[in-house]
Amino acid sequence: xxxLRKIIFYIFxxxxxxxxxLIVVRMLGFVINxxxxxxxxxxxxxxxTNPPSAIVYIDGKQAHQTTPTAIRDLTPGxxxxxxxxxxxxxxxxxxxxxxxxxxxxxxxxxxxxxxxIKKISNHSYQNIITAGDDxxxxxxxxxxxxxxxxxxxxxxxxxxxxxxxxTTPLFSKNSIYNDGLLLRLFNAPQSPYILIEANIKDxxxxxxxxxxxxxxxxEDISDFFPEIPTRIAWDNADNDNIFAFYPQGIxxxxxxxxxxxxxxxxxxxxNLKQQEPHPTQDKFLxxxxxxxxxxxxxxxHLSPKExxxxxQIYNIARSKPSTNMFFEDKNGELFYLDDDTGSLxxxxxxxxxxxxxxxxxxxxxxx
Amino acid sequence: MKFNFxxxxxxxPQAKLQRCLEILPGACSWASLxxxxxxxxxxxxxxxxxxxxxxxxxxLKITYSTIFLVLSYFQLNIEENTDWITRIKGIDELPxxxxxxxxxxxxxxxxxxxxxxxxxxxxKLLIKSKSLPPSSNKIYHLVIFPVIKEGRxxxxxxxxxxxxxxxxxxxxxxxxxxxxxxxxxxxxAVRELVEKYKKVFFxxxxxxxxxxxxxxxxxxxxxxxxxxxxxALFFHKHKIPNEHVIISCFDADTVVSVxxxxxxTYHFMVCPNRLQASFQPIPVYHNNIWNVPGFARxxxxxxxxxxxxxxxxxxxxxxxxxxxxxFKALVxxxxxxxxxISDDSAxxxxxxxxxxxxxxxxxxxxxxxxDVACADNWWQTAQSVxxxxxxxxxxxxNFPIVMRAFLESKKIPLYERxxxxxxxxxxxxxxxxxxxxxxxxxxxxxxxxxxxxxxxxVYYNVPAxxxxxxxxxxxxxxxxxxxxxALLPKTKLRYGWLxxxxxxxxxxxxxxxxxxFSALPALHAQTRLMLGRYLEFWxxxxxxxxxx
Numbered sequence: 001x002x003x004l005r006k007i008i009f010y011i012f013x014x015x016x017x018x019x020x021x022l023i024v025v026r027m028l029g030f031v032i033n034x035x036x037x038x039x040x041x042x043x044x045x046x047x048x049t050n051p052p053s054a055i056v057y058i059d060g061k062q063a064h065q066t067t068p069t070a071i072r073d074l075t076p077g078x079x080x081x082x083x084x085x086x087x088x089x090x091x092x093x094x095x096x097x098x099x100x101x102x103x104x105x106x107x108x109x110x111x112x113x114x115x116x117i118k119k120i121s122n123h124s125y126q127n128i129i130t131a132g133d134d135x136x137x138x139x140x141x142x143x144x145x146x147x148x149x150x151x152x153x154x155x156x157x158x159x160x161x162x163x164x165x166x167t168t169p170l171f172s173k174n175s176i177y178n179d180g181l182l183l184r185l186f187n188a189p190q191s192p193y194i195l196i197e198a199n200i201k202d203x204x205x206x207x208x209x210x211x212x213x214x215x216x217x218x219e220d221i222s223d224f225f226p227e228i229p230t231r232i233a234w235d236n237a238d239n240d241n242i243f244a245f246y247p248q249g250i251x252x253x254x255x256x257x258x259x260x261x262x263x264x265x266x267x268x269x270x271n272l273k274q275q276e277p278h279p280t281q282d283k284f285l286x287x288x289x290x291x292x293x294x295x296x297x298x299x300x301h302l303s304p305k306e307x308x309x310x311x312q313i314y315n316i317a318r319s320k321p322s323t324n325m326f327f328e329d330k331n332g333e334l335f336y337l338d339d340d341t342g343s344l345x346x347x348x349x350x351x352x353x354x355x356x357x358x359x360x361x362x363x364x365x366x367x
Numbered sequence: 368m369k370f371n372f373x374x375x376x377x378x379x380p381q382a383k384l385q386r387c388l389e390i391l392p393g394a395c396s397w398a399s400l401x402x403x404x405x406x407x408x409x410x411x412x413x414x415x416x417x418x419x420x421x422x423x424x425x426x427l428k429i430t431y432s433t434i435f436l437v438l439s440y441f442q443l444n445i446e447e448n449t450d451w452i453t454r455i456k457g458i459d460e461l462p463x464x465x466x467x468x469x470x471x472x473x474x475x476x477x478x479x480x481x482x483x484x485x486x487x488x489x490x491k492l493l494i495k496s497k498s499l500p501p502s503s504n505k506i507y508h509l510v511i512f513p514v515i516k517e518g519r520x521x522x523x524x525x526x527x528x529x530x531x532x533x534x535x536x537x538x539x540x541x542x543x544x545x546x547x548x549x550x551x552x553x554x555x556a557v558r559e560l561v562e563k564y565k566k567v568f569f570x571x572x573x574x575x576x577x578x579x580x581x582x583x584x585x586x587x588x589x590x591x592x593x594x595x596x597x598x599a600l601f602f603h604k605h606k607i608p609n610e611h612v613i614i615s616c617f618d619a620d621t622v623v624s625v626x627x628x629x630x631x632t633y634h635f636m637v638c639p640n641r642l643q644a645s646f647q648p649i650p651v652y653h654n655n656i657w658n659v660p661g662f663a664r665x666x667x668x669x670x671x672x673x674x675x676x677x678x679x680x681x682x683x684x685x686x687x688x689x690x691x692x693x694f695k696a697l698v699x700x701x702x703x704x705x706x707x708i709s710d711d712s713a714x715x716x717x718x719x720x721x722x723x724x725x726x727x728x729x730x731x732x733x734x735x736x737x738d739v740a741c742a743d744n745w746w747q748t749a750q751s752v753x754x755x756x757x758x759x760x761x762x763x764x765n766f767p768i769v770m771r772a773f774l775e776s777k778k779i780p781l782y783e784r785x786x787x788x789x790x791x792x793x794x795x796x797x798x799x800x801x802x803x804x805x806x807x808x809x810x811x812x813x814x815x816x817x818x819x820x821x822x823x824x825v826y827y828n829v830p831a832x833x834x835x836x837x838x839x840x841x842x843x844x845x846x847x848x849x850x851x852x853a854l855l856p857k858t859k860l861r862y863g864w865l866x867x868x869x870x871x872x873x874x875x876x877x878x879x880x881x882x883x884f885s886a887l888p889a890l891h892a893q894t895r896l897m898l899g900r901y902l903e904f905w906x907x908x909x910x911x912x913x914x915x
Contacts, residue, residue: 001438001679008434012427020420027419027832029824044824070827102827 029100031073041099044072047083049108050287051351054085070102085110093308107290109304109350111314116348120165120335123147124342127323128335129185131211132192136326136335137170138344139185143198144178146170148211149344151328151335165346172215176200177207189271191236197228204228208242208255224253224260235269243272284327284334287350293327295319298339302349316347368779370772372717373706374764375582381771386899388767392792393897396799396890400808407811411820414812415829421804422836432676433843439675439732440850443649445478446732451629452533454486455503458493458636465490489637496639501611506538506632507569509598509614509694513544513590517619519556521738524622524654526560530567534628540601541571544594547578570601580705585903588703588710591616595702602694610642612694616703616710620738621689622654630733631691638729645692645715645728647684649674653736653856657866660745661873663752666884667739668851678730683790686715686728689735696726708902709762716769723778749883757888761895761902763795799893802886806878809833848874 025039033040047056048068056063056071059080063071067083076099083091088110095103123145125138136149148168171177180200187194196207206225210217229244240256243263250263265273284293291304298321302314318339319325325336332350337343371377374385406414457464468487473479493499500506510529512522522543530536541564543557557573564571574594583589595614602612613635617623627648635641652667677684686692688711697703700721703710719726740751769791773784812820813830820826848871855867895902 001435001442002682004438005435005680008431012431016424016427020423023419023423023832024416027415027825027828029828042824044827046827070831072824072828100824102822102824104822 029072040075042073043076043097043099043101043103044070044074045079045081045095045097045103045105046070047081047105047108049083049085049091049110051085051088051110054083054088054091054110057082057084067108081105083108083110088112093310095308105306107288109287109291109302111302115316117317118346119338120149120344120346121147121167122343123167125337125344126342128326128337128344129187129194129324130326131187131194132190134328134330135192135211136344137185137187137194138337139182141182142178143171143180143182143196143200144169144175146182148216149335151326151333152330168215170209170216171218175218177205177218180205186232188234188236191234191239193234193239195232195242197232206232219255221253221255224258233272235272237269243268281324281326286327286329286332293334293349295325297321300325300334300336300347316349317345368720368723368772368776370720370775372700372704372713372720372768372772374768375706384771384774385767388770389764389899390897392763392766392795392799393890393893395792395796396893397897399796399800400803400890403804403808404811407808408815411812411816412823412825415825418804418809418812419829419832422809422833425801425805426836426839429840429843433846435676435679436672436850437846439679440854441478442481443675443732443734445482446630448478449482449626449630451626451633454633455629455636458490458500458633459502459504461490461494461499465494493637493639498639498641500636500641503632503636504535504538505611506635507602507607507612508534508539508628508631509542509602509612510539511542511544511591511594511598511614511616512619512621513546513587513594513616514553514557514619515546515549515590516553518553519560521620522556522560525617525619526564528622528625529628530564531625532623532628533625534632536567537569539568539628540598541568542594542598543571543573544590545573545575546590547575572597572601574598582705584706586706586708586710588707588713589705591710592702592705595697599694599698609695609698610693613646613691614694614697615689615691617689617735618737620654621735622737623648623735624733627733627735630731634729634731635693640725640727642693642695643718643722643726644696645686645690645718645726646731647674647678647686647690647728648731649678649734650688651734651736651854652739654738655741656739656856659739659741660748661870662876662880662884663739663741663748664870665873665876666752666756666880668854669880669885671854672847672850678732681728681730683787684728684730685712687711689737692718696722707764708758709764712762713765713768716765716772720769720772720776720779723776724780724783752884753888756884757892758902760795760798760889760892763889763893763896764901766791766795795889795893799886799889802881803890806882844874844877 029042029044030039031042032038045058046068047070052068053066055066056069058071058074063069074097076097078094078096081091081093081095089112091108091110095105097103121138123138123140125147126140128136128138130136134150134152136151138147138149140146146169148170149165153165177198177200180198182196182198184197185194186197192210192212194209194211196209198205198207204222205220206222208219208221210219225244227246229246231245232242233245234242240254242253242255244251244253250265250268252261252263253259254261282295285291286293290306291302294301294303298318300316300319302316304312316334317336319336320339320342323337325334327334327349331352332348334347334349336345336347338345374389377385403414403417406417457468468483468490471483473483512525514522526541529539529541532539543561545554545557561571561573574597576590576593580589580593598614599609602609613631615631631646631648634646635644638644649671651671656664656667674687677687690711692714696718697714700714700717704713704717707713715726715728740748740755742748742751770788773779773788776784813826816826851874852867852871855870857863892902
């Protein structure tokens with residue numbers, strides 16, 4: 001046994017002494033050129049696509065693995081890369097490779113042959129705004145025509161399937177506010193509350209609506225507004241206090257205590273000091289901030305940030321001017337109002353990648 | 368060589384050297400870990416090269432170890448059915464026996480053939496050495512059980528296992544080395560056991576070790592030494608020469624297999640240099656293996672495997688845990704160190720230095736079973752296992768003493784001093800660092816990569832190489848799992864196969880175990896030694912639940 005041990009020990013030592021420098025040299029990007037039999041420096045290219053599992057061809061040769069993948073042993077200079085995936089347009093570029101360096105093509109967004117666009121509602125709307133994490137409010141001048149959508153409702157693992165979105169009217173059929181006319185609609189980023197200023201039976205009303213509840217809980221807080229404020233705002237961190245801005249000053253209204261307090265501007269939460277309550281959002285950085293989703297007048301465009309000398313802009317759809325559009329990160333969908341009909345549409349921009357949903361015990365959920 | 372095998376009572380220059388050597392292992396381990404972290408942050412390319420070189424050495428090491436683990440396991444199986452008693456009786460009449468076995472016709476049973484071949488070679492060596500052993504009926508076994516808090520539930524199975532040996536119990540002397548500070552119930556339990564087994568053995572006695580003895584630390588070695596001295600008087604009184612006595616110092620929970628003493632006697636008899644030798648069995652931890660949490664099972668199976676691998680290399684084998692040795696050697700070296708915790712390995716080094724390198728450890732392919740550290744709950748068990756591993760890793764205390772001896776010695780060949788010194792040092796360094804490098808530090812160059820490194824070929828090649836190496840390592844783990852399943856004792860529980868299947872999956876905890884129950888306790892022990900915060904002996908929690 002002892003002799004065998006010594007023999008194997010020496011064999012392994014020799015293997016180590018040979019393999020170690022070889023592996024290190026290989027790791028540093030050196031390979032032996034089969035033609036010249038000389039050591040040459042190489043570079044590599046790392047490709048990841050959205051969606052993944054695309055086939056990569058480099059100078060016409062198929063890579064061993066689908067994306068994401070690193071293709072090694074590339075000689076310095078330009079190499080022609082083509083990426084193919086069924087149902088998507090081919091992606092082709094000449095990519096420069098530098099010795100000992102990695103060229104990274106991260107999160108290349110593959111453009112579908114046809115954008116998967118679906119109509120969500122037959123109704124026509126004036127604008128859309130968001131509330132909470134996944135609530136989309138499609139507004140109309142008459143209160144009974146304001147609808148709610150849960151933007152994550154349509155998630156399915158394959159976005160090509162027909163997804164369904166349930167339309168829920170904000171006010172129930174028998175609501176006393178149904179005939180009211182919408183004057184202004186206030187929201188706060190991420191807050192599940194909205195505030196509606198409306199004219200109901202010739203009376204100026206302010207309705208505080210909690211969208212967390214089903215059906216939404218509506219509270220008439222008109223008494224707190226002796227005059228019509230220029231602006232109303234609140235912070236999602238504190239949904240009990242809303243701030244009414246008047247030319248003469250700011251008042252804090254505590255919904256819970258039903259009390260009004262004069263408010264010093266200095267003590268106003270920082271995010272409320274800015275004046276623009278509902279900016280129309282026209283730009284989204286998507287796909288891990290690699291691509292830009294923009295709107296110019298009516299057209300919604302997609303333009304990759306990294307274009308490797310081949311700038312390209314892809315038209316997605318036409319939207320109603322001066323309305324909001326909303327990009328849902330969770331399922332990669334863009335919501336907008338159609339230019340012709342004013343109906344709510346969604347376009348699947350990024351493929352949806354489900355995250356393993358671990359059920360949370362109810363006891364914990366309530367905490 | 369006359370040498371003070373202790374860190375105490377040293378002259379000033381020796382004390383300084385001792386202190387420097389105490390600092391060395393811990394300092395090197397910390398320097399390796401911190402150095403790699405530093406390089407990972409500031410010179411990631413350099414760190415990546417070192418880490419890949421380390422990974423490669425690791426995979427070769429693990430492959431090498433797995434080969435010998437398999438071979439060692441086969442040898443353990445081969446020797447399982449060996450009739451040691453017939454062999455012992457044969458050696459008593461060696462010339463006739465040698466003729467007999469040479470002419471013996473064997474079936475084509477390859478385990479039997481291998482065992483026969485090894486046996487024949489050992490006999491040839493014995494005859495060649497002309498150092499014939501005493502007759503087997505003149506060989507006595509002294510078994511010392513140091514006791515401090517172990518109850519009857521732990522001690523009785525250990526004694527019971529000796530009574531059922533395939534060896535005359537009238538050639539066995541049992542000594543309970545009882546600490547004076549042991550609690551009364553423990554003392555009563557020991558006295559009851561002595562009463563019960565007095566007539567079964569040649570002698571069964573208690574030696575009480577005083578609570579405070581000047582110059583002694585509160586360590587097991589001090590207790591065993593006290594018992595050893597009493598036993599020496601006993602053998603002298605009965606006119607039994609020390610040369611005819613084999614001492615086995617067992618942990619209180621040691622349950623020997625039925626062939627332990629015949630196998631030990633055989634190895635003692637066939638070893639030409641039997642009076643300067645220790646005999647190392649394979650320790651397994653089966654007494655309560657099914658009552659402990661999964662991680663503890665994996666940790667201890669790993670320890671058994673380590674010993675199986677080591678047993679294939681007698682040139683570098685060091686005694687570990689419960690083992691046996693020549694009583695004459697023990698007396699010659701003046702018993703165990705009385706101020707060291709790692710008495711099991713320290714006694715080997717003490718003897719090795721005393722005999723100027725003319726001392727060896729003979730591996731024996733026979734098992735003895737001990738308890739896995741086990742406490743009342745998972746967390747306490749984890750603490751117990753951690754402390755036990757830290758105590759084992761405290762074997763690093765041998766390093767400065769052995770190095771001092773190696774620096775002084777002129778008779779031990781330089782090559783041997785370098786070889787063993789390097790093995791001792793590298794063993795402790797690798798124990799404290801490998802787990803961290805494999806599980807955590809190896810990924811740091813990627814985690815801390817700055818833009819320049821992240822855009823290099825190396826950044827993408829390191830994980831690819833690491834993944835390939837770890838995939839190869841997984842094969843070794845699979846073999847280890849299979850052997851572990853084969854080595855585990857049968858369980859009387861219903862659905863025992865399910866337990867075994869579960870155990871296979873427990874091996875997935877290896878990265879966690881490598882860090883928390885191997886590298887961390889070792890680094891902790893080395894750091895304590897480095898800072899001069901010496902460890903005190905701590906008795907491992909042992910708990911058994913009867914199987915339903």
